[in-house]
Structure formats: structure tokens, C-alpha cells
Amino acid sequence: MSDGSSRSTVVGGGGRKPITAADVAAQTGGRLVGDPAVVIRGVAPLDRAAPDELGFLSHRRYAEWFATTRAGVVIVGESLANATAPACTLVFVEKPADAMLGVLAMFRREEPRVTGVHPRAVLADDVVVGDGVSVEAGAVVADGVVLGDRCWIGANATIGAGTRIGADARVHPNASVHAWCEIGDRVVIHSGASIGREGFGYVPTERGIARIPHIGRCVLEHDVDIGANSCIDRGSVDDTIIGAGTKIDNLVHVAHNVRIGRMCLIASGVGIAGSTRIGDGVQFGGQAGINGHITIGSRATIAGQAGVFGDVPAGETWSGYPARPHREQLRAAAALVRLGRLIRPLERLLSREDAS
Amino acid sequence: MSDGSSRSTVVGGGGRKPITAADVAAQTGGRLVGDPAVVIRGVAPLDRAAPDELGFLSHRRYAEWFATTRAGVVIVGESLANATAPACTLVFVEKPADAMLGVLAMFRREEPRVTGVHPRAVLADDVVVGDGVSVEAGAVVADGVVLGDRCWIGANATIGAGTRIGADARVHPNASVHAWCEIGDRVVIHSGASIGREGFGYVPTERGIARIPHIGRCVLEHDVDIGANSCIDRGSVDDTIIGAGTKIDNLVHVAHNVRIGRMCLIASGVGIAGSTRIGDGVQFGGQAGINGHITIGSRATIAGQAGVFGDVPAGETWSGYPARPHREQLRAAAALVRLGRLIRPLERLLSREDAS
């Protein structure tokens, strides 16, 4: 058990053999300066790395930690080559993030996976099970489900009737995928996510509030990720569709009939109301709220906590409440701060004007 | 698998027989203009509907799509009768939303339901099981639970000791209903929701932070809906009560001792802090935050993302942070935009005044 004061390093999986600085240079194609024989056993932030660990400098913000790090080896972006360097082995690379990806993968411990259906999983009689599928204990898979090749259904996850799960997809423990969803290849659905429930649609009638029957599907195209406890509702009169390659963080809400394009990034806590359409490559900061029945153009950026009420043109950056182009928002925010200092003399001036 | 470019229509359940425009007019009591024999097999938005599909015009916003739709039949509100109409069969109705409800229900595919307790569900010995109850695989029902007639407990849902589930209620997969809750008739609890956990209550004492013992219940009255992954905490010194007919969307937080009246609508992402009291028919926009120990009067409307710190009188609409009557908020927001243009001449003027 770590307590706050102890050193807490990230180490690779047990049994992995240590690697050398030369291995790092070979893996990344980088330019090595220093001792190629230095041995590393893990990765750590520059300010906490030990002599047998690898550090990583990708941004000038961390130059101070770089100068004083105890790391045995540091990967450094070529553009930061003039930063004050510590007396350790350096590996210079063009793209430090890409380089780090490869090195991290060398240390990553794979979760144990058993192929086949666990005897304590529950599959209906007519489930189609692809090759190399894993279904963990407690998972419940309903009638008519198709499990694509090599997909992995986690412990206690549930898959509703008629849903299709793509090849190499993963549904994490305790996630709920409802009936008649279409889940693409390589999709990842994290723990506790709710996919394809009937959405929040009601109509006041003479006999009280009636639920709107939902006859649309919920479609997650290939390579979509859905974060833990996020909710993607099925469509009412339309499908809800998340476009290929779009990545959604934890605790995000996507309402019925929403269509999201390809390769969007949606940070935690975002809410998107019903029937809104979102283009390709749109990025959402955390906790942004998007109104229903509007359109967000491709490659737009929505800042964190923004409250978006109307259409956002393609490629623009909007922020604030109500959301406006970010430049206008900054000007208004700056004016407000200056106003705090002006308001009293201003009131005095205006009352003199009134009096005169 | 749908990809972004393919046509993606909503179709009814397999095996349903197609219906005609005359059937639609009969179901809705509408006025038919055009060919009563046109056959439809599904419902779709106006801009994507095919000749064998039904469209729907309820708002002038979609008049342009209406004019060019390929739909075989369109339901149109009488108030929109002067919109430029396409060359298809039209069914005019007074209340298009009500009419659509009936038609959607004709196409809705019912999820398969098996009556009885699945052999892989786990029921404690002293559970009272009503008539026609369904308990799916993996559900765990604890001591002293009462399951009302025809209620439906989903796969891997859990029901804590002593909880009563009303008649015709539905608890979706992976939802957690804790001990000693009162769940009314026809209540729907969606996947992953947490009902009746002990709330976030702590008191600093001389021996550290102590948890407040929660002795209140969590009560969901008849016809309440709770969205996916929403959390309704039990009471500490009082009950937490959600009034009859209130509908709550996904990812909503209701803290201990909160009392919500009847027929409220609470959109996704709303948070309501402890001991606040909310009247009947209150509507909350998405992501609104409500302070603890305050009162929101009946039929009030709280705008999305509002931050409400004090009491809101009945019937008023409040918005913004800190929340104020919506009209004041709009005026302040407009003033702020105008200020952005004035601040520099204003500073010049005031410095001249100072100098003079």
C-alpha cells in the first residue's frame, strides 16, 4: 500500500526483462548521447524517476525537472535540444510522443485473457459466437446476439437481444449494451457504460406524460471508444450514430438521435442533447453542454464547460456561456475584469451627467 | 455495420407487416390528402426518409426538408398546413407529436421477456415474488425484498435487503438498488443507476472525518423514471423522495434528504445538493447545479448549466451563474457584449475626468 510520502514508481509487468538505453534508441530510431549500456526497468515522471528509470521531455514546461532529474535515460524532443541537460543518457527524437508510445508498449503488462465462454457466463441458445471469443464469468448475452471474432466480453457485462458486437471489440465489466445495437470492429466500451437504452423522451398527453417509443438503433462504428459510465441512448425516430474512430471519455451523455462524425474527441462530462448533428474531427473540452437540434461543423473546437445553444460553423473555436467565438469571449471576459475597477467612478460620472 | 456514408434507416421489428397511409390516418384520426394505398415499412427523418417510409413535420424549422423529402407519407401539424408540400401523401393532424406516438408504437419492437426467475438469478430465501415477475440471469435479490406483480428485474441488477419494488416496475441490467428502498409502481430504473446508497455526509471530529450514519430511506413514487448511471442517495436524517411521475435523465445526482415533487423533468447531468426541496412540475435543463438547503418553487424552470444558490420562486425561469431571473440574465449578458466594445473609450473618458 502506497502512502502519500513513499516513492511510488511505475514498474512494468513482473518478469519482464530490463532494457538498455541502446534498446530505447533502436526502438525509437533516436539519436543516443551518453552511455548506451544504461539499464532501465520502468518509466517515471522526470521529477520522480530513479537511475534505473526512463524519463521523457516533450514540453518546455518541464525543463526545470529535466535539468535536475535522476532518471537513467531521458527521451527528448529535438526541438528541446537546447534545454539544460542532466548528466544522464539522452535519446533525441523528432516526435517524443510517438517515441514514448513505443517504449511504453514495451513495459505494458497485458491483462490475462482466457479464450472461450466461462462456465459461469450465461449465453442464450441462439447466440452466434465467432472464433477466439472470450466471455468472462457472469456476463449475460441475450437471444440473437452476434459476437464477432476475437471480441472480449468482460465479467458481469450484459448484451441485449439482437445486438451485434464487431470483431476485436471489447466490452468491459459491468457495461450494459442494450437490445439491437450495432457495435463495430475494435470498439472499446468501458465499465458501467450504457449503450442503447431508450432515451429521455416524453410527450404530455391528456392521460399524463407518455414515453416516446424508441424505434431507432444505437450504432457505434469501427474503432469507437466509450468511457466508463458514459451513456449513449438509442434513437427515437432516427438512429443514434457515433462515427468511426471517435473517442469518448468517462461520464459523457449522448442523447437520442444524435449523430457524431468520425474522429471526434469528447472529454469527460460532456452532454449532447437530442437530435444534434456533429461533423468530423470535432473536439469537446470537459463538461461542455450542447443543445439539442443544432449542428456543430467539422473540425470545430468547443471549450471546456461551454454552453452551446446554436449552430457552430466548421473549424471555429467557441467557448463560454452562452458560447460564442472564443476571441469574442476572451474580450468580454477581459472587459468584465476591467469593469470591476471602473464601475464606481463610472456611476459617479453618470450621476454627474444626469445632474448637469 | 453502418458506416457514416451509408444510408441508415430505422426499420420496425422483423416480421411486422407493412402498413398503409390509410392505416396511419385511421390510427391518428388525421385528414388524408393523396393516395391512401401507399405502403410504409418504417419511420425516418424527413431528409433521409425513403418512399416506403413515414416522415413527420412538427416544426417550421424543418420546412425545407419537408419540401424536398422523398418520404411516402408525412404526418403534418394542421398549423403548418401552408408549408410548401412535397408530392407525397399527407396526413394532417391537430397534435403531430401525439399522432406520432401512436404510429411509433405500431413499429416498436418489444424486447423479449421471459416470465419467471432465471435459474442463474440469485434470490434470498425470504423474497416475496408477485405474479408474473421476471428476474433475469445474474440478478441478485437480497433478504426481505418484495417484488411486485409483473415487475422485471434485469440481468445482473442487484436489489438490497428489505427493498420493495412496485407492480410493473422495471429495473434494467446492472442497476444497483440498495437496502430498504421504496420503489413505486411502473417505476423504470435504467442501467447502472444507483438508488439509495448512503450519501456524501461527513463531520470533522477529533478522531478524523466521521461518516454520518444514514437512517433515512430512498423513495421513488409511482411512475418515476431514473436514467442510466444516475444516483439517488438515501436520506441521512430525512427520507430522499422523488415525487410521482417525475422523470430523470442520465447521469443526474440527487443528494441525501432532497425532496422532489411530482411531474418534474430533470435533464442529464443535473446535480442537486443535500436537503433541497423542489416543488411540482419543475423543469431542469442539462448540467444545472442546485445548491443544498434551498427551495425551488413549483413550475419553476431552471436553464441548462445554471448555478442556483438561493431559493427560486414558483413559476419563474432562472438561468446563469449565479442564477438569476432569466430576463435579468439576458440583459446582463447583452450588456457584457456591448461593454467589450466600450471599455477602451470608457477608460479614456474616466482618465480624462480624473485628470480634469
Next chain:
Amino acid sequence: MSDGSSRSTVVGGGGRKPITAADVAAQTGGRLVGDPAVVIRGVAPLDRAAPDELGFLSHRRYAEWFATTRAGVVIVGESLANATAPACTLVFVEKPADAMLGVLAMFRREEPRVTGVHPRAVLADDVVVGDGVSVEAGAVVADGVVLGDRCWIGANATIGAGTRIGADARVHPNASVHAWCEIGDRVVIHSGASIGREGFGYVPTERGIARIPHIGRCVLEHDVDIGANSCIDRGSVDDTIIGAGTKIDNLVHVAHNVRIGRMCLIASGVGIAGSTRIGDGVQFGGQAGINGHITIGSRATIAGQAGVFGDVPAGETWSGYPARPHREQLRAAAALVRLGRLIRPLERLLSREDAS
């Protein structure tokens, strides 16, 4: 079933014997004024308490309810001794919240707990099970897990490979604890929480968006509480650590590599982006959003719905969007309201100045 109109009181567990006002005074060490023999059977808010119930006055805000309460006994803070008192038995105490804790505990009904591993739980072969452990039906515990003494794993919860659960910890139903987490003693993880999933980290590469391999752990130190459906992601290049005694409410998001100090209080709906560091004793109001890669100093207070973009010094209170010191924020907000009244005369004045 309670309906909105019926009286709905909190009562203690069935079979608990009633207590007297004298018992209350003895338990709390308070000063009794009135009849020590009055019998109480439960606790209720002052405005709804019956003659056989105990009320509680800790704040002047409720003085009006106090004056007219029907409660049989009321615990009153000494500092409120001059409030108009009802004709019932009073127990005056220095610290009413502490006193109430003790009394509530007398009435609290313990959830039934069975020691041992339920036959319908699924444990891998090599799980280490401490003394007095409870594992409920449907829980799934993977390879290499260590379950500390007296820990309690709820129904349908999942524990990933290699995770260590501390002594006296509790994992509630349907929670998902992923692989290789470190969970301290007396930690409480509420229903539906996701602990230690791989976080939201992607890098654009020439072959599309790549997931960042996460090799950090997720560490919850002793006495941490995690609310229902909250998400604490594991680290990518660092560990994610929640410091001892920190309490987190429902629906909170903590991203990869975040380090939170000891004894912090984090209200519902807060989101903390990646690699941010938070000191000890920091308090977050509901729905606050915290940027990544920043530092919040110890004992700082972040107001509800604040949007924090940069570092916050120790001990300061910040609020608003973008967050600033609370005093500045209040001044700006007040100026904005006054501006709403000034903007028109101001525009007139400035246009006259321009003309002159």
C-alpha cells in the same frame, strides 16, 4: 409506498428498542431541560417530527421550524440557546453535529452481512482471501487478487487481476475495480464506480489515432471513499493516487496521473483532467472542472461549477469561469449587474464624447 402527501418519517430498524430523553443526554453529554422520561422512536426534521421523534437545531436558518416543532426532544447547539423554544424536552450541547452523529448511530440499521464466499461468487484459483471476508453472489474476482481481512465485496462487483483490497474495505454492488489497483484499508467504493480503467489518452500518428499504453497504477490510500458511478482512471506514465482520507462523491471523474492529497472533499460532478496535482485538505464544490497539468495548493477551496485553468495557490478560494479569487469574482459579478442598468446612459455619454 409513500405518496407525496402522506407523512413520511424516518424510523430506526425494526426491533430496536425506543430510547428516552435521558438516554440522549447521556449519549451526548448534553444539558437536559425538561422531562427526561420522554420516549423517542426515531429522528425527523423539525418541521415534520412527531411527539415520539427527535429533532435537531444546528443553524439559525431553522429557528422558525424549531419554535413550532412537535418533536418530543430536540438537540440544540448552546450557541442557539436564545432561540424561541418549543414546549418539549431540550438537550443543549456544544457541538450539535457531533451529538447527532452519536444519536443517529443508535438508530442506524446495519445491512445484513454474511461472512464467507457465496457459492454463486466466482473466485479465480489463486486469490488470497483474508479472515472474515465476505464475497456476495455474482462477484467476480480475478487471478492474483488479495482480499484483505474483513473486506466486503458486494453482489456483481468485479475485481481485476492482481489488485489488492485492504482490510475492512467495502466494494459495493456492480462496482468495477480493474487490474493491478492498490486499494487501502477501510476504503469504500460505491456502486457502479470504475477504478483503474485505462484513461483517455490518444496520440495522432500516421496510422490514425493510437491509444497510449497505460503502465501506471491506480492507488486509493487508506480511508478513501469513492461515490457511486465515479471514475478514477489508472496512470499512463505515472500512478493515479488518491490520498488517505479523501472523500469523493458521486459521478466524479479523475483522469490519469492525477495526484490528490489527503483529506480532500470532492463533491458530485467534479472533473479533474490528467496529470493535475492537488494538495491536502482541498475542497471542491459540485460540478467544478479542473484543467490538466496544473497544481491546486493545499487547503484551497474551489467553488461549485468553477472552471479552473491555472494553478491555485494554497489556502485560496477560487470561483467562476475562468476561475479567479472569489473576491474578484464577486466584484466582477456585482459590476455586471450594475452595468445592466448603466449601459444605455453610458453609450449615450460616449457617443456625445465622440461627437464633441
